[in-house]
Amino acid sequence: MKKESLKQKFKRFLNDISNNIDLNATWWKKLKIFLDFLWERYRYNTELIDYIQYRFYYKKRQEREQFITHGKLVKIIKICNDPEGRNIFDQKPLFNKYFKSYLGRQWIDMSNTNKEKAKEFVFSQKNLFAKCPNGMFGKGIELIKTCEIEDYDEFYKKGLEKKLLFEEVLTQHPELAAFNNTSINSLRIVTLVCADDSVKIMAAVLRLGRKGKIADNFHHYGIAALIDIDTGIVYTVGVDREWKRYVKHPDSGKAIVGFTIPNWYEIIKVVEQAAKVVPEVRYVGWDVTIKNDGSIVLIEGNPGADPDVTQIEDQIGKWPLYEPLLKKIKELHI
Numbered sequence: 001m002k003k004e005s006l007k008q009k010f011k012r013f014l015n016d017i018s019n020n021i022d023l024n025a026t027w028w029k030k031l032k033i034f035l036d037f038l039w040e041r042y043r044y045n046t047e048l049i050d051y052i053q054y055r056f057y058y059k060k061r062q063e064r065e066q067f068i069t070h071g072k073l074v075k076i077i078k079i080c081n082d083p084e085g086r087n088i089f090d091q092k093p094l095f096n097k098y099f100k101s102y103l104g105r106q107w108i109d110m111s112n113t114n115k116e117k118a119k120e121f122v123f124s125q126k127n128l129f130a131k132c133p134n135g136m137f138g139k140g141i142e143l144i145k146t147c148e149i150e151d152y153d154e155f156y157k158k159g160l161e162k163k164l165l166f167e168e169v170l171t172q173h174p175e176l177a178a179f180n181n182t183s184i185n186s187l188r189i190v191t192l193v194c195a196d197d198s199v200k201i202m203a204a205v206l207r208l209g210r211k212g213k214i215a216d217n218f219h220h221y222g223i224a225a226l227i228d229i230d231t232g233i234v235y236t237v238g239v240d241r242e243w244k245r246y247v248k249h250p251d252s253g254k255a256i257v258g259f260t261i262p263n264w265y266e267i268i269k270v271v272e273q274a275a276k277v278v279p280e281v282r283y284v285g286w287d288v289t290i291k292n293d294g295s296i297v298l299i300e301g302n303p304g305a306d307p308d309v310t311q312i313e314d315q316i317g318k319w320p321l322y323e324p325l326l327k328k329i330k331e332l333h334i
Contacts, residue, residue, distance in 0.1 A: 045071025066317025068307040080282035104297030105168040110159040127169045173290035183209025186289040191275040193282040195328035199272040203310035211251040224309040232264025236313040270296045
């Protein structure tokens with residue numbers, strides 16, 4: 001991809017102002033916003049996406065400081081997560097090995113099996129998810145209908161070349177499927193292993209896919225809404241990547257606000273246990289779902305979990321929740 005020029009960046013910034021801040025902004029107002037962002041970028045390491053999605057133009061300095069922006073996320077990761085331990089989460093085959101008791105599904109690593117075993121597994125399934133080993137943001141995922149595989153030799157060759165991971169497609173809990181049945185609708189639960197080795201749930205998000213989409217990821221145009229950690233009840237409207245807000249799911253009409261997550265306290269128990277499997281990685285955003293039999297399974301863990309889906313819905317910064325805990329963790333290394 002060709003690198004964006006300064007002129008192109010400036011043009012994109014002006015478009016973002018029109019699309020996300022003020023459609024009728026004068027050139028004087030655009031200049032004020034631009035200068036405000038430049039200061040925010042220079043002084044506080046705030047990215048443009050932070051400035052736009054957290055509506056910083058309308059917030060005073062004190063309120064802006066409450067948000068986990070790019071610079072603060074980097075700080076969280078540096079304090080909490082050992083780079084070598086992160087590799088377990090960044091590589092899907094490694095993650096599946098370390099967390100096999102939490103997966104609740106069959107899977108196979110094409111780069112670590114022979115042709116016949118792979119064939120036996122592939123054709124034992126009606127559908128499969130093909131995943132790139134280091135895919136992020138819901139990208140690098142493809143739904144495979146095994147009945148449509150015409151040339152297995154070619155299929156195997158491509159899977160081997162791309163080092164794909166094939167996973168059984170889960171059948172989700174009917175209450176989650178009622179929102180959208182083309183994607184596995186999941187929960188993002190963010191955990192932090194504190195200095196005293198206790199696990200604290202920092203945030204919880206319901207993530208819903210749109211009709212026809214196979215992923216519910218926010219970056220895949222899914223919908224996100226905040227869950228009350230104490231009760232498991234969704235307490236905000238859903239928000240998508242274009243900042244549209246939904247009281248009900250736009251495709252199914254199922255109410256988002258007030259929805260109670262099934263088996264909530266069991267979910268909390270599972271992520272608290274999982275958070276201690278790799279102790280050198282303290283900060284993780286877990287993608288979790290509920291199978292049709294009610295069991296709780298992990299989809300993946302994200303050691304660089306973007307805080308956007310935990311702050312956009314209610315427009316309340318979550319940095320004050322982290323700061324005192326990070327200070328104590330940091331003291332462990334002194």
